Amino acid sequence: MLPIRAEAVDYAAGGVPILRGVTLTLEAGPPCLIIGPNGAGKSVLLRLLHGLLRPAAGRITPAAAIRGAMVFQRPVLLRRSVLGNLRYPLALAGLGREEQARRAAAALDRVGLAALAHRPARRLSGGEQQRLALARAAALAPDVLFLDEPCASLDPAATRAVEAIIAGIAAEGCKIVMTTHDLGQARRLAGEVVFLNRGRVVEQSPAAAFFAGPASAEAAAFLRGELLW
Ligand SMILES: Nc1ncnc2c1ncn2[C@@H]1O[C@H](COP(=O)(O)OP(=O)(O)OP(=O)(O)O)[C@@H](O)[C@H]1O
Numbered sequence: 386m387l388p389i390r391a392e393a394v395d396y397a398a399g400g401v402p403i404l405r406g407v408t409l410t411l412e413a414g415p416p417c418l419i420i421g422p423n424g425a426g427k428s429v430l431l432r433l434l435h436g437l438l439r440p441a442a443g444r445i446t447p448a449a450a451i452r453g454a455m456v457f458q459r460p461v462l463l464r465r466s467v468l469g470n471l472r473y474p475l476a477l478a479g480l481g482r483e484e485q486a487r488r489a490a491a492a493l494d495r496v497g498l499a500a501l502a503h504r505p506a507r508r509l510s511g512g513e514q515q516r517l518a519l520a521r522a523a524a525l526a527p528d529v530l531f532l533d534e535p536c537a538s539l540d541p542a543a544t545r546a547v548e549a550i551i552a553g554i555a556a557e558g559c560k561i562v563m564t565t566h567d568l569g570q571a572r573r574l575a576g577e578v579v580f581l582n583r584g585r586v587v588e589q590s591p592a593a594a595f596f597a598g599p600a601s602a603e604a605a606a607f608l609r610g611e612l613l614w
Pocket residue numbers: 398399401403421422423424425426427428429430566
């Protein structure tokens with residue numbers, strides 16, 4: 386699956402250009418955080434890289450319909466138990482019942498939800514739901530996991546719990562590609578940063594270099610908290 390390459394990708398909706406000339410490469414390695422101002426196109430870029438959206442121009446390779454797994458800002462859980470939510474995609478993936486049970490139990494342990502295995506998933510707290518969504522995605526052992534602002538509606542403690550899970554998944558060799566509004570979170574998790582502004586990739590840099598001193602004036606202004614237009 387990796388590397389994933391976007392070459393000169395344009396995307397528009399309703400005749401309005403949203404992304405223009407996006408070229409980037411996602412290599413195996415530490416998490417890639419996509420950051421930038423509201424409306425820059427971060428979520429759209431993530432969906433294009435995952436394969437949920439198709440470019441209007443340019444191309445993304447490999448050209449599989451869907452690349453890796455995705456977790457959304459608001460978890461999409463089935464009207465089933467916590468365990469049922471974990472087992473369903475494993476069954477769809479064709480795994481045998483024993484392997485389903487083994488992976489589901491490991492996933493529950495990883496995110497600290499073993500005691501809630503038989504609860505209806507939709508009654509969990511927001512933080513618990515997001516941990517379940519991460520566990521479900523990671524149980525499929527994808528090469529790449531796309532996360533769209535996974536902590537956007539979580540409190541600081543739940544955010545740290547989700548960050549620890551993400552770091553653990555990354556440490557096992559899964560490439561994390563993630564959007565966030567939280568610069569502290571980007572500093573904590575990122576191995577590399579893609580900075581997007583007004584539909585263009587302004588820079589793709591190692592995280593340490595980016596936060597020490599970004600290459601572009603736009604990113605420097607963004608890090609200072611100045612609005613960009
Ligand atoms: N289906 C759509 N139809 C029309 N406009 C869209 C559509 N999807 C996204 N847009 C517009 O494209 C732009 C980029 O949206 P996107 O959600 O990718 O931004 P973002 O960087 O993730 O923003 P935020 O930080 O606010 O979540 C926005 O101006 C948005 O209104």
